[in-house]
Amino acid sequence: MTAGAAAWGGHPDPPAWGVASAPPELLLALLGLLSIPGARGDCGPPPAMSHSRPSSSSSSFPVGSRVTFSCTGGARRIPGLPDTVECLPGSVWSRLPEPCGRSCSAPARLRFAALSKEDETRNFFPVGTNVSYVCRAGYENTSEISPSSTCLQNLTWSQPAELCRRRSCSAPGALPGGRMGPLTDLQLGARVDVSCEDGYKLVGNNFIWCRLKGNDVEWSELPTCELITCSPPPAISHGRHDGEGVGIFVWNSTVTYSCDSNFQLLGNGSIQCGSGGGWSGAAPQCRGGASPGLRVFSGF
Structure with missing residues (x-):
């Protein structure tokens, strides 16, 4: 008997059987080969990762199968790395670096x-x-x-x-007719109160602050302190006031009225320019009927 005939159970070499006529021992050998994943084109379980897990828990993946990994345990995706493996011909998984890793969250946002x-x-x-x-x-x-x-x-x-x-602002400029609170801080965000002297009115904010300008700092615009003035005092019939010819009537200015002869003064004899830019009261009146040379004053 030849070596070939001995290898195939005494039959001529090579055999020309169909599956149905194959010897039992050969069928068992073929079934054993098919039970091995690689023999039928199966990659088996996906590769193990430290910080990620596959999307499927199956243990059998034929050639062409694709498996995606997701991060676990607080790990984060590493930018630029793939997260999917594929079962390639030859029953091997494609190479996949660890797609996830331990990472801090975004760095803290700082005020300064x-x-x-x-x-x-x-x-x-x-x-x-x-x-x-x-x-x-x-x-x-x-x-x-x-x-x-x-x-x-x-x-x-x-x-x-x-x-x-x-950054610090320089000392703020002078405020004519006004004053500023103590300058305890000149740095960005500092605030200083502003007020006007008596006889002046504030136009603008009652404070200034050290503010950002580009990458530098500067004081906000100063308000102004305007002189308080009153309009000319009203004229009266048969009388006059002692402010005639005066150009400007400033805060606290006082004018006094008097009547022509034979007229009597009724009302306040003097009025004053107030802080709101108005006179303190109505002008008096001059009424006729008084004896010649008789003048009556009331008020101040």
């Missing part, structure tokens, strides 16, 4: 500084990542070092040093 333009565009911050800040407009750096923060092992950010301070 903003993230650098480079770090502002990032959305993945693995442990050990360092981000830098730049002082905001209206602030200036107090050191040659910029504020920075690091993603720690517990996925929190280290506290950045406050290396930016508010």
Whole structure:
């Protein structure tokens, strides 16, 4: 018997059987081969990942199958990396780097500084990542070092040093006819109250503040203190006042009225320019009927 005949159960080499006429031991061998995933084009379970899991829990994936991974345990997608594997011919999974990783959340927003333009565009911050800040407009750096923060092992950010301070306005200008409160602070956001002296009225805000202008700071516009004036006092029939010929009647100015002879003064003999720009009362009247040389005054 030849070696070929011995290998095939004594039959001539090669055999020309159909499946139905194959010896039982050969059928069992074929079934055993088919039970191996690779023998029928199956990749088996997807690769294990540290921070992600497959979308399917099946253990059998024929060639051409695709499986997508999602992040677990608070991990975040790593930008730019794929998240899907495919069962390739030869019953092997395509190569897939870990698509997820441990990352801090977005860095804290600071009152005095903003993230650098480079770090502002990032959305993945693995442990050990360092981000830098730049002082905001209206602030200036107090050191040659910029504020920075690091993603720690517990996925929190280290506290950045406050290396930016508010810029200061120069001393505000003078306010003619007015006064300002004490200048206890000249830095950005500082506020100073403004008021007018007696005889003046305030036009504008009753305070100024140190405000942002570009990247620098300046005081807001000063109000003005205008001199309080009254319109000329009213004239009266058969009488006059002692302010005739005066050009301007300022706050607290007083004029006194008198009547022609044979007329009697009725009402207040004097009126005063008040803080609201009006006279303190109505002008008096001169009534006839008094004896010659008799003049009656009332009021002040």
